[in-house]
Amino acid sequence: MFLITNLTIDIASILSTAHREDGAVATFMGTVRDHSGGRSVTALQYSVYAPMALKSFEQIADEVKAKWGVTHLSIVHRFGRLKVGEISVAVTAGSPHRREALAACAYAIDRIKTISPIWKKEFYNDLEGIWVEGCDASPRENAHVHAY
C-alpha cells in the first residue's frame, strides 16, 4: 500500500494489511517532535508533490524487494498540518526473516528522506513557520550513497 493522506495515520489498519504469514513484520513510524534545533515546535505542515511522491514510494519498494527479498512494503505519509506526537510517516515491511524486514524499513525511510518530494514546515511559538531544507542530493549521488 502506498498512500499520501491528510487523515490521521491508523497504524493498526496498516498492520492488518501486512502479510502476517511471512513470519516477520517491521514498522517504522516518524512522529512530530516537540523540539527542533533547540526550539520548541508547536505544529508541522507537510507539503507533497503527490504523484511524484507515490511514484518514488513504488520505486523504493522495488529497490527493497530486489535487495532483501521482502514480500511486502507499505509506505504511508501525511500531508497538511500535524500536531506534536502525530505520525508523519509509517513504513511497514513483511519478510520471512527478521533482519531483512528491519533492514528494509531502515533503507526505505532513508530513501524517502532522499528522493520523495515532500517538504516540512515547522511552526514555533512566536514565528511564522520555516520550511526545513533537507536533502538536495542529485539522483546520481543518491545512487552511490545508498548502494549498501
Add this chain to the structure above:
Amino acid sequence: MFLITNLTIDIASILSTAHREDGAVATFMGTVRDHSGGRSVTALQYSVYAPMALKSFEQIADEVKAKWGVTHLSIVHRFGRLKVGEISVAVTAGSPHRREALAACAYAIDRIKTISPIWKKEFYNDLEGIWVEGCDASPRENAHVHAY
C-alpha cells in the same frame, strides 16, 4: 512495558504506550509462519519460564538504553497455543532518532532469541508436535556475540 500473555497481542495498544514525542518509533513483530523446514505448520505452542523471561526483558531494555540511548523499549511475548498469522512477539523502541530505534529493535529481538527462556513447539498436520531447539549459547558466549 514488559508482558507475557496468553491473549492476542494488541499492537495498537502497545504503540499507544510508545513515547510519540520522541520522533521515531520502530516495531518488530514475529508472527506464526505456515511452514518450517519445508513442513506445513498448523499451530504453535509457546512455553515460558515467566519470571526469568520478564527479568531478561528488563536486562535487554537496560542494554538497549545503554547502547543506543533509546528512551522507550517494550517487549510483549505470547505463550500458549497460537494459530498461523498470530503475533508471537512484539518489540517497540522509541528514540529521538530513527537509526537508534531500528537498531534497538533488531538488537532486542536477537537478544530475546539468545537469553529469554521461551520455547516453541511446532505442530504439523500429522504429528504430535516437536519442540524447536534453538539457542543454547552459554551466557559468556552471548556477551561476545552481542558486543556490537
Add this chain to the structure above:
Amino acid sequence: MIVHVKLFASARERAGADQLELDLPINADLFELRKILNDQYPCFREMTGRWAVNLEFVPESTRVGAVDEIAWIPPISGG
C-alpha cells in the same frame, strides 16, 4: 514554446505562485530554462534544488517540451 514549471514549499511561497509559465526556445534544456527563470524571477537566483520532469529527477542537460510536466524540487524534508 510555452512550458509550465510547478513550484512547491519555499519556492512556491517565494514566487507567490503554484506554477510559472515561461516562453522557451524550441529544444531548450533545463539549464536554459533556469537562466530565463532567474532573469524573470530574481528570487530564483539564490535557490538550490533539483529538476524533475514527468515525475523523475533529471540532470540540467535534459531537453524539455510543452507536453512535459516540469517541477522545481527544493531540498526535501519528508519522513
Add this chain to the structure above:
Amino acid sequence: MIVHVKLFASARERAGADQLELDLPINADLFELRKILNDQYPCFREMTGRWAVNLEFVPESTRVGAVDEIAWIPPISGG
C-alpha cells in the same frame, strides 16, 4: 539437602514432571547435581541445556543450596 529443579519444554515432557526433587550433598555445585540427575533420570544424559539459578544463567561450577530456585533451560526458541 533437598533441592528442586524446575523443568521446561522438552525436558519437562521427557521427565514427565514440572520439577524434580533431588538429595544433594551440602555445598554441591551444578556439576554434581547434573551427575545425580543423570543417574536417577537416565533421560537427562543426552540433554543439552543451560543452568539458571535465581533467574540468572550461571556456570556449572555454581554451588547451590536448598533456598535457590534452580532451573534447567533446554535450548530456547522464543521470538
